[in-house]
Amino acid sequence: MKEIAQIVDYLALLVRLELDEEQKKVLAAQLDNILDAARRVQELDTSGVEPTAHVVSSRGTLREDEVKPSLSLEEVMQNVPLKEGSLFRVPSMSGSGGPNGPGGPAPEQIHASEEAGDRQEGKG
Amino acid sequence: MDYEAVIGLEVHLELKTRSKIFCGCSTAFGMEPNSSCCPVCLGLPGSLPVLNRSALEMAVKAALALNCRVEGRSRFDRKNYFYPDLPKAYQISQYELPVARGGYLEIDLPGGIKRVNIERVHMEEEAGKLLHAGGSIMESDYSLVDYNRAGIPLLEIVTAPNISSGKEARLFLEELRLLLFYCDVSDCRMEEGSLRCDANISLNLPGAAMGNKVEVKNMNSFRAVEYALDYEAQRQAEILSRAGEIVQETRHWDEENRVTVSLRGKEEASDYRYFPEPDLPPLLIEESWVQELKEALPELPAHKRLRFEEQYRLDPKDVAVLTSSPELACFYEEAARHVEDYTGLANWVKGDVLRIHNDSGKAIGEMTPLALAETISLLERGEISRPVAREVLEEALVRGKNPAQVVQDRGLGRIADPGTLGPLIEKVLQENPKAVESYLQGREKALGFLVGKVMAATRGRSDPAAVNTILRDKLQNLPGKVE
Ligand SMILES: [Zn+2]
Numbered sequence: 040m041k042e043i044a045q046i047v048d049y050l051a052l053l054v055r056l057e058l059d060e061e062q063k064k065v066l067a068a069q070l071d072n073i074l075d076a077a078r079r080v081q082e083l084d085t086s087g088v089e090p091t092a093h094v095v096s097s098r099g100t101l102r103e104d105e106v107k108p109s110l111s112l113e114e115v116m117q118n119v120p121l122k123e124g125s126l127f128r129v130p131s132m133s134g135s136g137g138p139n140g141p142g143g144p145a146p147e148q149i150h151a152s153e154e155a156g157d158r159q160e161g162k163g
Numbered sequence: 164m165d166y167e168a169v170i171g172l173e174v175h176l177e178l179k180t181r182s183k184i185f186c187g188c189s190t191a192f193g194m195e196p197n198s199s200c201c202p203v204c205l206g207l208p209g210s211l212p213v214l215n216r217s218a219l220e221m222a223v224k225a226a227l228a229l230n231c232r233v234e235g236r237s238r239f240d241r242k243n244y245f246y247p248d249l250p251k252a253y254q255i256s257q258y259e260l261p262v263a264r265g266g267y268l269e270i271d272l273p274g275g276i277k278r279v280n281i282e283r284v285h286m287e288e289e290a291g292k293l294l295h296a297g298g299s300i301m302e303s304d305y306s307l308v309d310y311n312r313a314g315i316p317l318l319e320i321v322t323a324p325n326i327s328s329g330k331e332a333r334l335f336l337e338e339l340r341l342l343l344f345y346c347d348v349s350d351c352r353m354e355e356g357s358l359r360c361d362a363n364i365s366l367n368l369p370g371a372a373m374g375n376k377v378e379v380k381n382m383n384s385f386r387a388v389e390y391a392l393d394y395e396a397q398r399q400a401e402i403l404s405r406a407g408e409i410v411q412e413t414r415h416w417d418e419e420n421r422v423t424v425s426l427r428g429k430e431e432a433s434d435y436r437y438f439p440e441p442d443l444p445p446l447l448i449e450e451s452w453v454q455e456l457k458e459a460l461p462e463l464p465a466h467k468r469l470r471f472e473e474q475y476r477l478d479p480k481d482v483a484v485l486t487s488s489p490e491l492a493c494f495y496e497e498a499a500r501h502v503e504d505y506t507g508l509a510n511w512v513k514g515d516v517l518r519i520h521n522d523s524g525k526a527i528g529e530m531t532p533l534a535l536a537e538t539i540s541l542l543e544r545g546e547i548s549r550p551v552a553r554e555v556l557e558e559a560l561v562r563g564k565n566p567a568q569v570v571q572d573r574g575l576g577r578i579a580d581p582g583t584l585g586p587l588i589e590k591v592l593q594e595n596p597k598a599v600e601s602y603l604q605g606r607e608k609a610l611g612f613l614v615g616k617v618m619a620a621t622r623g624r625s626d627p628a629a630v631n632t633i634l635r636d637k638l639q640n641l642p643g644k645v646e
Contacts, residue, residue, distance in 0.1 A: 053434060054252075055245045092238065092439035104180050104217035107187025109201045115310075116197070125196045126294065126307035129247040 043067045043074075166366040166403060168396040169373055170332055171324035174339065175317050176349045177289065177357040178221045184288050184316035185212030185255065185443075192355070196309035204288075204314035206251030211442050218286065218316035221348035222262050223448065223456050225318055226284045228346045228463055231266030233453045237285075239440040244433070247308050248290040256319075258437045261285035262446065268342065269465060270334045279335050280323035289315035318349070324363065324373075329392035333385045336360060341464045345489050353384055360388055365409070366399045374399070375409040379423055382416045391416035395423050467492055475505040484513045490527040491517075497532035502539055511535060515553055516560070523561045534559035538566040548623040551575045579626035584617070584633050587625075591616045592637065602638060610634065 047067045051058050058066065109115075112125055121128035183190055186203035202210035226233050240258040266281040291313040293306050320339070326332050340351040340358065351358040360382060365374040379395055382388045394416075399409050414423040462470075464486055471482040471492070486492045495512050502508045516535065520527055535556060542552040547570055555575060559566045570576050578584060591613060592599055602609035610631075617630045 053243075053245065053436070093441070093444055100213060101216040101219065102187070102213045104182050104215050105187060106182045106189045107201075109188045109199050110205075112195070112198050115200050115205065123307055125198065126309055127197070127247070129306050129308055131295070131305050 043071050046070065165369070166396075166400050167369055168327055168392070169324045169365050169367065170326040170328070170392055171363045172320075172322045172326065172332060172335065173361045173363075174320045174322075174336070175359045176320070176343065176351055178218050178316040178318055179347075179349055180215055180217045180221065180316055182215060183314035184215050184218045184286070185314060186210075188311075188314065190315050194311055196311060199311040200313070204250070205310060212255065212440075214443065214446070215316060219262075219446075219448075220456065221316075221346075222284065222286050222318050223453060224346045224460065225320075225343060225348050226263030226266065227453070227457050227460060228342050229263075229266040229268055229281050229284065229320070231263035231281055231284055233263045233448060234260065235448055235450065236260065237262045237446045237448070239286075239443045239446065240437045241440050242287075242435045242437055244435055246290075247306065248293050248313070250291065250310055250313055254288055254290060255440055255443070256287035256437075257285035262448070268335065268338055270331065270338050272331070272334070277331065279331075280325055282321045282323050283319075284321075285319050287317050287319060289313060289317050324365075329389035329394075329396070332362065332392050333389040336385050336388060338464070341487070345461055345464055347461075362388065362392055364392055364395050364399070366396060366403060374403070375411045377409065377411065377423075378413040380413060380415055381418075383418065387416055387418060390421060391423060394421065398423065461489065471495075475499060475509070477505060477509055481506075481509045481513060484517075485509060488527065494527050494530060494532045494535075498535045501533065501536035504539075508535075508539065511539065511556075515556055519557050519560050523557075525561050530560045531563060534564075534566055541566055541570065545626075546570065546576055548577070548618075550623040575624060577626040578621055578624050579629040581629070581633055584625060584629060585637075587620055588617055588630065588633055588637055591620065592641075599638065599641070603641075610638075 044063065044067055047058070047063050047070060050070075051063075116122055116125070119127055177190075178184075180190060182188060183199075183204055186201050188199045188201050188204055191199070203212055223233055237257060238260040239255050241253040242256045242258065243253045245252050261283040263284040264282065266284070267278045268281065269276050269278050289312050291308050291310040293308055295306050322335070326335060336358075343349045343351055349357060353359070362379045362382070363376045364379060365376045367374045377395060377399070379391050382391045395414065402409060410425070413426050415426060417424050467486050468479070468482050471477055471486060472479060477485070484491075485495045491512065494516065495508065498508055498512070499505060512535070516527070516530070519525070520530070538547075538552050538556045538559060541547045541555070542549060547555060551570075555566050555569045558564055558569045558573075595613060595616060598609045598612050602613070613634055614627060614630050617634070618625050618627065
């Protein structure tokens with residue numbers, strides 16, 4: 040199915056994943072199943088039914104504006120593949136266009152095959 | 164042909180809560196990177212956000228101050244995008260159902276008051292901060308991320324496109340900042356990033372359909388907003404006047420070169436795939452609570468300005484300065500309860516009080532207005548001279564002292580005692596023989612000159628009347644005086 044292949048490509052772009060042909064094929068089949076389920080739901084007649092985004096309709100609880108202890112820096116950094124001092128290190132985003140970023144060329148893609156473990160900081 | 168600019172603003176500002184919007188991490192500025200993070204704001208699996216009551220309260224207060232309708236039912240949505248400044252890969256925001264809609268803010272223009280309409284006000288969380296390592300920004304080979312800012316509550320205010328110039332945009336932002344200061348919901352410091360502003364601008368001929376919109380970003384001060392929009396309006400007018408077409412795009416303000424720069428080709432179409440945030444229930448706001456908050460709003464700047472003009476019969480320019488912060492306005496009003504000359508008082512507050520505040524760093528809110536009133540009273544009663552009054556005021560305000568006590572402690576009162584003035588005056592006469600001679604030849608003006616010398620010798624503390632009398636007396640009885 041060409042259409043589903045295009046959707047997979049587009050989603051991969053949105054989530055910054057580089058997929059090989061094999062991975063794309065697997066994901067296309069899975070996604071097709073998911074979309075199929077959604078299509079079946081869409082067949083139901085929902086006229087006169089209010090959209091329900093949440094199953095609860097209770098008013099949410101609020102928390103008081105009090106500062107609680109954060110995680111220790113050690114805990115925050117526990118699973119970080121790459122760091123520099125107390126900062127997370129990520130591929131260059133300079134000039135790239137996240138909605139809050141400075142805008143520019145697209146950020147580098149993080150390769151899907153790259154396991155976090157492979158990118159552990161070298162010398163330790 | 165004269166084109167009309169159609170400008171809409173999108174303002175993001177940080178709400179000044181102690182903790183983040185959905186977790187208890189501190190919002191303090193300048194902490195060690197990533198030391199104010201927890202499972203919620205890092206988006207670790209299994210964590211759940213809970214809305215901060217103060218953030219909601221501040222959002223509602225701001226919305227009310229902007230004359231908006233607070234929605235009884237609103238909702239949080241996920242704005243999905245993959246970028247390292249978002250630990251969760253989505254930002255919790257409000258998309259379809261914002262917390263408030265449909266308000267306005269009035270700005271003062273030379274031609275009268277203009278109402279800038281507000282389309283919506285919504286809450287969202289701040290993203291983390293990206294730092295670019297390596298040489299120049301474009302060449303760095305990796306980036307660094309600090310998530311301390313991730314999860315700080317933001318308010319987004321979107322205006323209708325009914326702003327017509329860069330100047331109007333700046334005035335709107337200045338008035339908005341003042342309003343939010345008064346409501347005590349944000350520090351609105353653009354330099355520190357607690358207020359950001361993006362703009363949409365298009366041009367059209369009067370009565371014609373709207374032109375293509377350009378989004379302008381990266382404006383880092385109110386002045387920059389004004390310059391960038393004026394530049395952009397001119398750029399578009401030039402293109403249109405030679406029958407060119409405006410490209411619908413995002414442009415960045417380049418502060419150094421004072422131009423807007425296209426990001427064409429470098430931008431991907433955004434597709435945020437918004438959907439309702441399943442981890443937060445719908446936001447239900449009770450009308451009675453809104454009413455309570457409305458009644459508790461302080462007097463807002465526009466109202467205060469009008470009242471100051473009427474109640475104290477002050478010039479609008481003076482009023483603008485006096486109401487530039489709630490603390491300063493309060494200081495003036497407290498002092499005014501004990502002073503009759505309101506304009507004189509305004510001059511003291513605009514001049515000396517602000518100077519003392521700037522020089523000493525002492526907060527206006529920590530200064531005693533009564534000290535100013537008493538200093539003015541000492542001056543009006545002739546107990547101290549004006550230069551002395553300024554000195555006394557500084558000491559009284561900065562050190563929290565009683566002005567009369569300062570005068571006494573430092574011996575700053577008027578000198579009228581002939582025993583003290585006599586020798587001083589004799590010295591002045593000896594040092595200024597020409598003026599003495601001139602007076603003796605019948606020139607009254609010379610007397611004024613000599614009085615001035617005596618005053619200067621006592622740094623303005625001598626009593627002019629006493630100096631006059633003693634001076635005349637001594638001149639009458641000068642040895643060797645020719646009749
Ligand atoms: Zn947190």
